[in-house]
Amino acid sequence: MGVAGVAGLLFLLAPSPAVPPSAAHRSADPGWSLLALGGAENPQANAAQQAPRPSVAPEDLWHTLLTEGSLRGAELDGAWGAWDGQRLMPHADLRRRFDQLLTTLGETRPDELRQLVAWLAERDLGAPGAQAVLEVWDRYLKLQQHAFRETMDLNRPERWASVLQERQLVRRDVLGMAWADAFYREEEAALRQRLDRTPENQGAAEPAWTAAAPAGLEPQAWHRERVAALGQEAADRLQAEERAQADWEQRLTTARSTIERLSRAPELSPGQRQEAVQNWLNQHFQGSERLRASALLGL
Structure with missing residues (x-):
C-alpha cells in the first residue's frame, strides 16, 4: 500500500480529531465523516472544560451558532431522513447532520445540543418525528463514547481487519442493523477494499460463512459477522x-x-x-x- 493509501486508512480508523470552529463552516465531505470511527472523544469531557453558564434556549443557541459561532455562514448539513408520521427511515444524511452539530461541542454543552437537535427536528417533523430523531441521536452519542479494545497501529497491518470487525459489531449493537448499515455501509465497503489490497490479504480466502463459529468466537458474535457480510x-x-x-x-x-x-x-x-x-x-x-x-x- 502506498503512502497515500496508508494515510487514508489511518484517517478512517484513527480517533476523530478535535474539530476547529472553521471546519463547521463547510459542509461535511460526503465520503468520510469527521466522526467516522464511531469512537470520538467523549463530548462530556469537552463540555467539562467550559465555565458554568446558564442554559440557553434552543432557538437562541441556534441563532448564536449561525451568526457568531462556528456555524456562521453555514447551512444545516444533511437531512433528517424520510418521516412517514410513524417511522424514521434510516439514511446516511442524518449522520451528516449529527456530525455537523457535534462539531459545536465546546461552544455548546451536550444537554444544550440535545435540546437543539430536538428543537430543530420538531420544527421540521413535528413532535413524534423529533422523538424518533432523538432516539437515534442518543444511540449515536453512545457509539461516539464507546471505548474500543482494538486500536489502529500502522505497524501491525495484520490487525487492521480486527479493528474493522470490532467497529462493525459495536456499530450494529448500538445503532441496530438498519441504522448502522445506513450510516456506515459505504465507509466500511471502501475500507474493506483497502484492506483487501494490502499484501497480507492478497490471496486471502473469504471466511467460510457456512461453517460453525471459529474457535473463541461466541455464536451470537459469529451471527452478527454473518449479518454484516451476507445480510440479515x-x-x-x-x-x-x-x-x-x-x-x-x-x-x-x-x-x-x-x-x-x-x-x-x-x-x-x-x-x-x-x-x-x-x-x-x-x-x-x-x-x-x-x-x-x-x-x-x-x-
Missing part, C-alpha cells in the same frame, strides 16, 4: 439450519444412549428389546427422519 435474511437462514442440525445431533445422541440401555436391559428378551427400540424410535422420529435415524444408528 441469509444469516438468519444459516442460524436456523445450524440450530436444526444441533437439535438433530442431540436427538441422535439421545437415541444411541437409549438403544444401548434397552439392548442391555436384563428383564427383556431379545425380541422385546428389539420391539422396545422400535417403539422408542416411532415415538421420537417421524416420517422420513425415522428412516434416516435408523440408517445412522445402524438399525
